[in-house]
Amino acid sequence: MVVGAGLAGLSAARSLESSGHSVVVLEARERVGGRTFNGTTADGTVVELGGQWVGPTQDRVLALADELDLERFPTYNGGENLVFYRGGTARYRGAIPKLPAPVLADVGQAQFRLDRMARRVPLDAPWQAKRAGDWDAQTVETWLRRNMRTSGGRGMLRLGVRAVFAAEPADLSLLHFLFYSHSGGLLDRLFNVKDGAQEERIVGGSQLLALRLAERLAGPVVLSAATRRITQDDDGVVVAADGHELRARHVVVAVPPLLAGHIDYEPGLPPWRDQLTQRMPMGSVTKCMAVYDEPFWRGDGLTGQVTDDVGPVQLTFDNSPPSGSPGILLAFLEGTHARELSHVTPDQRREAVTGCLARFFGPRAGTPLDYVELQWAAERWSGGCYGATLAPGTLSQFGPALRHPCGRIHWAGTESATVWAGYMDGAIRSGERVAAELHRLL
Amino acid sequence: MVVGAGLAGLSAARSLESSGHSVVVLEARERVGGRTFNGTTADGTVVELGGQWVGPTQDRVLALADELDLERFPTYNGGENLVFYRGGTARYRGAIPKLPAPVLADVGQAQFRLDRMARRVPLDAPWQAKRAGDWDAQTVETWLRRNMRTSGGRGMLRLGVRAVFAAEPADLSLLHFLFYSHSGGLLDRLFNVKDGAQEERIVGGSQLLALRLAERLAGPVVLSAATRRITQDDDGVVVAADGHELRARHVVVAVPPLLAGHIDYEPGLPPWRDQLTQRMPMGSVTKCMAVYDEPFWRGDGLTGQVTDDVGPVQLTFDNSPPSGSPGILLAFLEGTHARELSHVTPDQRREAVTGCLARFFGPRAGTPLDYVELQWAAERWSGGCYGATLAPGTLSQFGPALRHPCGRIHWAGTESATVWAGYMDGAIRSGERVAAELHRLL
Numbered sequence: 001m002v003v004g005a006g007l008a009g010l011s012a013a014r015s016l017e018s019s020g021h022s023v024v025v026l027e028a029r030e031r032v033g034g035r036t037f038n039g040t041t042a043d044g045t046v047v048e049l050g051g052q053w054v055g056p057t058q059d060r061v062l063a064l065a066d067e068l069d070l071e072r073f074p075t076y077n078g079g080e081n082l083v084f085y086r087g088g089t090a091r092y093r094g095a096i097p098k099l100p101a102p103v104l105a106d107v108g109q110a111q112f113r114l115d116r117m118a119r120r121v122p123l124d125a126p127w128q129a130k131r132a133g134d135w136d137a138q139t140v141e142t143w144l145r146r147n148m149r150t151s152g153g154r155g156m157l158r159l160g161v162r163a164v165f166a167a168e169p170a171d172l173s174l175l176h177f178l179f180y181s182h183s184g185g186l187l188d189r190l191f192n193v194k195d196g197a198q199e200e201r202i203v204g205g206s207q208l209l210a211l212r213l214a215e216r217l218a219g220p221v222v223l224s225a226a227t228r229r230i231t232q233d234d235d236g237v238v239v240a241a242d243g244h245e246l247r248a249r250h251v252v253v254a255v256p257p258l259l260a261g262h263i264d265y266e267p268g269l270p271p272w273r274d275q276l277t278q279r280m281p282m283g284s285v286t287k288c289m290a291v292y293d294e295p296f297w298r299g300d301g302l303t304g305q306v307t308d309d310v311g312p313v314q315l316t317f318d319n320s321p322p323s324g325s326p327g328i329l330l331a332f333l334e335g336t337h338a339r340e341l342s343h344v345t346p347d348q349r350r351e352a353v354t355g356c357l358a359r360f361f362g363p364r365a366g367t368p369l370d371y372v373e374l375q376w377a378a379e380r381w382s383g384g385c386y387g388a389t390l391a392p393g394t395l396s397q398f399g400p401a402l403r404h405p406c407g408r409i410h411w412a413g414t415e416s417a418t419v420w421a422g423y424m425d426g427a428i429r430s431g432e433r434v435a436a437e438l439h440r441l442l
Numbered sequence: 443m444v445v446g447a448g449l450a451g452l453s454a455a456r457s458l459e460s461s462g463h464s465v466v467v468l469e470a471r472e473r474v475g476g477r478t479f480n481g482t483t484a485d486g487t488v489v490e491l492g493g494q495w496v497g498p499t500q501d502r503v504l505a506l507a508d509e510l511d512l513e514r515f516p517t518y519n520g521g522e523n524l525v526f527y528r529g530g531t532a533r534y535r536g537a538i539p540k541l542p543a544p545v546l547a548d549v550g551q552a553q554f555r556l557d558r559m560a561r562r563v564p565l566d567a568p569w570q571a572k573r574a575g576d577w578d579a580q581t582v583e584t585w586l587r588r589n590m591r592t593s594g595g596r597g598m599l600r601l602g603v604r605a606v607f608a609a610e611p612a613d614l615s616l617l618h619f620l621f622y623s624h625s626g627g628l629l630d631r632l633f634n635v636k637d638g639a640q641e642e643r644i645v646g647g648s649q650l651l652a653l654r655l656a657e658r659l660a661g662p663v664v665l666s667a668a669t670r671r672i673t674q675d676d677d678g679v680v681v682a683a684d685g686h687e688l689r690a691r692h693v694v695v696a697v698p699p700l701l702a703g704h705i706d707y708e709p710g711l712p713p714w715r716d717q718l719t720q721r722m723p724m725g726s727v728t729k730c731m732a733v734y735d736e737p738f739w740r741g742d743g744l745t746g747q748v749t750d751d752v753g754p755v756q757l758t759f760d761n762s763p764p765s766g767s768p769g770i771l772l773a774f775l776e777g778t779h780a781r782e783l784s785h786v787t788p789d790q791r792r793e794a795v796t797g798c799l800a801r802f803f804g805p806r807a808g809t810p811l812d813y814v815e816l817q818w819a820a821e822r823w824s825g826g827c828y829g830a831t832l833a834p835g836t837l838s839q840f841g842p843a844l845r846h847p848c849g850r851i852h853w854a855g856t857e858s859a860t861v862w863a864g865y866m867d868g869a870i871r872s873g874e875r876v877a878a879e880l881h882r883l884l
Contacts, residue, residue: 137581137583137584137612138580138581138584139580139581139835141580141834142579142580142581168839169579170578170834170835171835228670261704262703264822268820268822270784270785270820271780271781271784271817272781272784274825275726275826278826279723279833281717281720281721282717282720284713284717338713339713339717339839342712342713343714375713377716378713383717391721391834392581392612392833392834393581393609393612393833394613396612397613397778
């Protein structure tokens, strides 16, 4: 039995089935895919409102896309990016924004030092890093304030943290940040389009991964069946979900730890596991799509990628479909910006977002034909995106509980991954890992 | 309608009834009292396994005890305390342990500075402190490492943090720490027995406050009725609990924010509220009582209070009943010590605790007649004790959601208090505050 039909749960089910086991998947939502979701614009174009990109070294998601006959295409990256900084604007090519030299040097040195520290965090046991106690006692913000010289440089790093975690540097444990960075192949890989985690997209939308996985399972995927209680004894487990009560020998719980903590367990989980789930809040991101008849910025020689030092939108991408029609700008509200704009009406939020787009790309960007957004923190069955953001004290004191089974209950989900934790690739890896763990027992 | 029959929920119900409203209280447990709980030893003596002490300026809990005809008695404090430090032992009188002068000076200066900062945190809006952003971007551990000179002094402050929060300085936002400290009347008041938060006890045990409150309510207190779903519309709320579905005009949710976050809401709560509940993990404490035929340490001129720099027990109290028979030592496992000892069997934990007691008070303390403990992190309907421990980034970004009603849902609980937040007194104040808030609407 598997709880959760996101990429982790479905991958676990697929691996278990291919080892000859029979599996039922229970899913709370009316759809599969979890934190991937293909929305549509008014004209029927697919827009990915959740996780969408794949990139080099994400071997498991790339292999899965191939297996499922899904094609990929490069994230639009032709031309120049824009950077808005201290009231000015500059165009630049490549990954390094055109900023004052002292700021670039500051950012470069910080990245170098953070990468060097990150390499020292063991991916399968970050709590065993030699300086784990020290790094898990401070926030990323504390590190930035102590170790960076320019306020512009700190601003850029804060933007980078928001882009990767949908959280503030003040929210995050330095150890968690370093683990996460190491897990994805260090900071440049996390930040970049070319040769980075934003390099490619899935034709037809990333949710197709989950939709096709689900179609190809032999066992049922039961939708609208939120799991409420898991009872275990020496013989097996009983999973009580809305409208269903099912027995199995073991259960894989493949939902964010936050939501795993909402399930009633009988007998209760040990404190070291329950208190872990109390300490894995989800990030804050609202993903916004502005739709135009064409990607007009391309004609101006622009990639559609913006870096802005003010916000609330600090980061944009060209998110048009492979055909280039319609033109779609993806604008992110992340961390504090998503939080502040969770207090206003959808119309006010749209206005704030399109206002930024007009500032970046001119008045035409301010009046899109259509606008679609998803506020992930309002999603009952995710709690937020992209993933869990660990505060200081969590990883070093509770980390070993991330993957340690509790009797017949086994844990999956991208938060439990060691490689590409927090990404689609990590979700798939976690599903395959838990399937292997179970296969050895069965 | 009130969800939760701890001191907050029962106080809210009582205040609402006294204003002429009719109230039903739903409680998940088979008992009232929440984080107060009167256990019993083998010989039938009441031992308080949850919150137990009251002290000066805790006006609401003192008044409530009086109203409910509950007597108080002083925490046993006659004689000398013991401090164990760097392999040595010293006896001392009063609140200041006998430690090397540089350590005492270091601790004194740190307390002075922390108190000065704490006074600058507005109790009703800590996020408006002038330096809120700065203080909420760092952990208490970061502050200690930067601002204290002696490792012995830092060790003492860490012990103090564990004693007050059942958490590690690395887990806590400095802003939350300062707010909490100001809320209870600054650090000496939080730490001390005489003139402090540990000054007095309730004859018969602190849970009597809740038991008597519940008895005196006109409306029903429905036990074993965990609230699972709250639906609201323009007319009122429907609360679905195990075996019950009840309608009301408004509902007060008076459980820890963590657990309020486990309830399904229809329509869903706004992100700023849901994501607050994701960020309020509970502290880690196991409260252990060792029972002897008499409080033999008193004969040696000892109060039974120990401060130890090693642990796992770092703090003890004489917790004998007013009669002094039997003799009871209360030993705390807090923060990292509670967490580490959550991985072992109850017998191993008992051995670790009685081993410390023997080290403190001699071999007689190592072989109690009886031993009773409560591991609060294993309590399904608390999630931990003493209260929520806020990591950096929470109070400044999500704090306003602590008391802001969501439509017809109003929030109580000691975590929502402005005065004596985290204490029994704060719980009562929060109940009275929410009742006044509702009375204005009804």
